[in-house]
Amino acid sequence: MKILITGGHGMVGRNIQEALAAHGGVQVLAPKRAELDLFNFGSVLAYMHQHQPDWVVHAAGRVGGIQANMANPVEFLVENLDIGRNVIMAAKQAGVRRLLNMASSCMYPAQAESPLSEQLVLAGALEPTNEGYALAKIVSTRLCEYITRTQPELQYKTMVPCNLYGRHDKFDPKHSHLIPAIIHKVHAAKMQGLPNVEIWGDGTARREFMYAGDVADAVVYALEHFDTMPAVMNLGLGQDHTVNEYYQVTAQVLGWRGEFVHDLSKPVGMKRKMVDVTRQTAWGWKPRHTLLDGLRKTYNFYLETVQA
Numbered sequence: 001m002k003i004l005i006t007g008g009h010g011m012v013g014r015n016i017q018e019a020l021a022a023h024g025g026v027q028v029l030a031p032k033r034a035e036l037d038l039f040n041f042g043s044v045l046a047y048m049h050q051h052q053p054d055w056v057v058h059a060a061g062r063v064g065g066i067q068a069n070m071a072n073p074v075e076f077l078v079e080n081l082d083i084g085r086n087v088i089m090a091a092k093q094a095g096v097r098r099l100l101n102m103a104s105s106c107m108y109p110a111q112a113e114s115p116l117s118e119q120l121v122l123a124g125a126l127e128p129t130n131e132g133y134a135l136a137k138i139v140s141t142r143l144c145e146y147i148t149r150t151q152p153e154l155q156y157k158t159m160v161p162c163n164l165y166g167r168h169d170k171f172d173p174k175h176s177h178l179i180p181a182i183i184h185k186v187h188a189a190k191m192q193g194l195p196n197v198e199i200w201g202d203g204t205a206r207r208e209f210m211y212a213g214d215v216a217d218a219v220v221y222a223l224e225h226f227d228t229m230p231a232v233m234n235l236g237l238g239q240d241h242t243v244n245e246y247y248q249v250t251a252q253v254l255g256w257r258g259e260f261v262h263d264l265s266k267p268v269g270m271k272r273k274m275v276d277v278t279r280q281t282a283w284g285w286k287p288r289h290t291l292l293d294g295l296r297k298t299y300n301f302y303l304e305t306v307q308a
């Protein structure tokens with residue numbers, strides 16, 4: 001089996017590559033941006049025709065935290081729209097029979113009650129801080145559904161992961177999501193002997209974070225169980241934590257004993273965001289890492305690479 005991974009050198013993509021290498025028996029194509037620019041439809045189509053992958057795992061995108069999304073709404077909308085359309089339509093035109101599209105739980109309505117089920121897509125207004133990104137994810141998800149509905153021989157399906165963290169994450173504060181940002185801040189406080197670390201908001205917002213190695217495990221599971229995977233399926237833990245708890249467990253992993261202070265003037269996004277895992281559970285898959293295990297592995301990666 002020949003698998004094309006888009007975004008194969010991003011956090012999710014690298015974890016998928018590592019999991020597929022451990023699984024064995026597959027040929028992986030993971031072109032970097034310099035080799036295949038996904039903004040160029042002609043190049044993507046030519047690549048699909050030339051390599052004829054059996055399966056496309058679409059894990060490329062412009063991805064970032066609240067700050068990056070708020071500062072660059074045009075780029076988050078247009079880049080993700082273009083990449084999604086180009087990859088999915090090129091796969092269709094080249095006759096690729098199986099495609100796994102990575103969406104995001106950001107595409108659920110801001111006011112929807114958790115747990116967020118897959119039927120909630122387009123059921124209400126989106127969270128304003130990442131609306132552009134979410135709109136693009138909704139379009140690619142719907143596009144996959146339309147293609148499979150009109151051409152059932154093409155199985156184009158979407159996983160909707162909750163928030164992710166893990167090895168190969170981005171730790172630069174300008175681009176990082178919550179967990180790598182916490183690791184970076186608490187590590188800096190530990191190294192510099194600072195007495196406290198600032199938390200945006202009161203820290204009571206609840207979030208669900210899955211270790212990216214578990215997403216890769218789900219993709220490997222999908223290799224063998226793609227036929228039974230629902231057309232749109234959440235990937236989640238079925239449990240969440242407050243932002244304050246993520247800071248506390250990170251401090252425990254890093255062995256830092258300072259205090260946390262809250263900046264109530266900063267935006268915090270949705271009050272709670274946890275996905276419904278009913279479909280995932282019925283499909284027969286569940287994540288393996290506890291928060292403590294995942295944070296330990298992620299911090300080791302940070303020490304080995306970012307701080308090396």
Ligand SMILES: NC(=O)c1ccc[n+]([C@@H]2O[C@H](COP(=O)([O-])OP(=O)(O)OC[C@H]3O[C@@H](n4cnc5c(N)ncnc54)[C@H](OP(=O)(O)O)[C@@H]3O)[C@@H](O)[C@H]2O)c1
Nearest residue numbers: 007009010011012033037038039059060061063104163164
């Ligand atoms: N991270 C999360 O918390 C999270 C949560 C839910 C869903 N997801 C989804 O999972 C997928 C992967 O996310 P991630 O965290 O792995 O993001 P990431 O680390 O930023 O990786 C994204 C990858 O896409 C590539 N890419 C972007 N534009 C490209 C282009 N025009 N041509 C070629 N490559 C391009 C990037 O290449 P460069 O390195 O060259 O920029 C990068 O390798 C995304 O679809 C995201 O929406 C992520």
